[in-house]
Amino acid sequence: MRNLSLIAVVVLALTGCMSNLESRKISGTDLSPLKSFYVQKRTEDERGIDRLIADRLTLMGFTASHGTDGPSAPVDAIVTYQDKWWWDLTMYMIQLDLQIRDAHTKMVLANGQSMRTSFIRKSADEMVEEVLTEVFKGVRR
Amino acid sequence: MNPRLVPLIILAIVCTGCPATLTPTTMTAQSPALDRRGTTDVLVTVFGATDISKTKPIHLTDDGYGQALRDSLEQSRLFRRALSDSVGQYQLQATVIHLDEDIFGINMTASIAVTYVLARTAPKELIWEKTVTTSHTSGMSDSVIQITRLQRATEGAVRKNIEQAIQGIAQFKLE
Numbered sequence: 001m002r003n004l005s006l007i008a009v010v011v012l013a014l015t016g017c018m019s020n021l022e023s024r025k026i027s028g029t030d031l032s033p034l035k036s037f038y039v040q041k042r043t044e045d046e047r048g049i050d051r052l053i054a055d056r057l058t059l060m061g062f063t064a065s066h067g068t069d070g071p072s073a074p075v076d077a078i079v080t081y082q083d084k085w086w087w088d089l090t091m092y093m094i095q096l097d098l099q100i101r102d103a104h105t106k107m108v109l110a111n112g113q114s115m116r117t118s119f120i121r122k123s124a125d126e127m128v129e130e131v132l133t134e135v136f137k138g139v140r141r
Numbered sequence: 142m143n144p145r146l147v148p149l150i151i152l153a154i155v156c157t158g159c160p161a162t163l164t165p166t167t168m169t170a171q172s173p174a175l176d177r178r179g180t181t182d183v184l185v186t187v188f189g190a191t192d193i194s195k196t197k198p199i200h201l202t203d204d205g206y207g208q209a210l211r212d213s214l215e216q217s218r219l220f221r222r223a224l225s226d227s228v229g230q231y232q233l234q235a236t237v238i239h240l241d242e243d244i245f246g247i248n249m250t251a252s253i254a255v256t257y258v259l260a261r262t263a264p265k266e267l268i269w270e271k272t273v274t275t276s277h278t279s280g281m282s283d284s285v286i287q288i289t290r291l292q293r294a295t296e297g298a299v300r301k302n303i304e305q306a307i308q309g310i311a312q313f314k315l316e
Contacts, residue, residue, distance in 0.1 A: 026186055028228035097192075105260035105267045107232055108188065 017119045023112035023134040031100065031110060031139045036063040038071035038103070039079040049083050052128045053098070060132065075103050088118035096127045100135060110135050161288060162200040167296045168209035170303040171216065172311075178218040179315055182229030184262075185211050189237035197242050198288060199251070199295040206299065210235060213303045219310055231268075231315065234258045235306070238272065242291055249287065251294035252276035257306045259313075271309055275301035 025031065037057050041050035050066040057064035057079075064079075065071060071078075078101040086094040095115040099108045112135040114127050122130065187210065190201040210233075211223035220231070239254035252274065259269040277297025279290040 026232075027184060027224075027226045099188075102260075102265060104265040105232075106258055106270070107234055107260050108186070108236075111188065113192075 018115070018117045019120055020113065020115040021130060021134055023110060023131070023137070025110040026108060029109045031136065034062075034076040034100070034109075036075040037065075037077050037079050037100075038075045039064060039066035039081070040070075041066060041068045042081060042083070043068075045083065047083070047124065049081060049096075049124060049128070052125050053079055053081060053132070056125070056128050056132050060136065071103075077101060077109065078103050078106070083124070086118070088121075092118065092121040093124045093127050094118075094121075096124075096131050098128075098131050098135065160198050160200060161292050162202065163205060163292065163296055163299070165205050165208035165212060168206065168299040168303070169216070170209075170213040170300045170307060172213060172304050172307045174216060175218040175311075179220040181220055181231055181315055182222045182224055182227075183214065183220045183231040183233050183259075184224045184227065184229045185214065185233045185235075186225075187235045187237070190240075193237050193240050197240060198244065199242055199292050201237070201240070201295070201299070206235065206237065209299065210303055210306075213307060217307050217311070219307065219315065228262060230262060232260050232262055233310075239274070240295075242295060248278050248280045249290040249294045250276055250278040251291065251298045253295075253298045253302055255302050255306070257309070259310055268313060269309060271306075273302050273305045273309070275299075275305060277301060 039050040039053045054064040054066035080099045080101060082097045083093055084095040085091050094117065095113065097111065097113045099111045101108055112131040114131045116122055185207055187203045187207040190206040191203045194201040207225060211225060214220055214223040236256045237253065238256055241252045243249045243251065254272055254274040256272045257270070258267070260267050275298050277294050279293035279297065283293045284290050
């Protein structure tokens with residue numbers, strides 16, 4: 001029994017605490033002129049992640065709206081995202097990928113990703129904050 | 142070790158093998174080259190290949206796919222240069238959105254879907270956007286090793302995908 005407990009602890013330690021936070025800017029891209037954003041709601045999203053992203057962008061000092069039909073007024077950039085969820089006693093967001101796209105060409109200007117397994121899970125709002133902070137790190141606003 | 146286990150171990154190695162990462166050379170497409178090389182540069186960026194293939198037996202990387210795409214574009218002569226880290230007159234972004242690799246079978250099939258977006262950088266203009274889906278099957282004539290057959294299948298699916306993307310881009314008169 002004691003040996004099994006030890007193995008269980010090792011397994012949990014090796015599998016339960018994986019995380020990754022990264023962002024990437026496309027060569028020649030300057031995010032500092034971007035002031036207004038439209039968060040394009042993912043068709044399958046039933047948790048309102050688009051609203052969380054728009055709210056966080058607003059808190060960061062940008063103008064942001066969200067929805068499915070496109071922006072009602074011209075914006076500087078479109079935000080797209082992919083949220084992945086996993087079950088471990090409760091459902092939690094295991095990964096969030098986010099792309100900042102040029103409003104005219106749809107080209108990705110920058111992207112970010114946060115991945116957290118169950119033991120070090122964060123709320124969806126905290127995952128959104130983590131990714132956006134990483135994407136806009138060092139950008140003069 | 143029990144000597145009777147040796148054939149079983151050899152059989153297991155032949156049937157499964159180890160995961161492999163594809164190299165750009167084997168993914169580069171051989172499209173028909175234009176007579177005259179283009180006069181503009183294109184910045185090529187790839188997303189999603191690393192992420193989507195990390196749980197698959199055959200791994201792709203964004204860098205590897207990007208290099209294969211750049212080499213294929215250079216070979217096609219559609220652009221003067223295909224760049225990885227500086228701005229050109231055009232920008233091509235490829236996002237791998239689906240990758241399927243057989244795990245069992247004699248004939249191994251891989252399929253891949255990639256969304257390509259081509260835009261002019263100044264003035265900013267979207268020129269072409271298309272999701273290209275391709276697949277390729279490798280049989281025993283390609284290799285008796287299962288993982289190698291799957292590697293050939295994935296390489297083939299990527300090469301066909303890049304070929305179709307280049308055919309799509311070639312429809313446009315790029316200044």
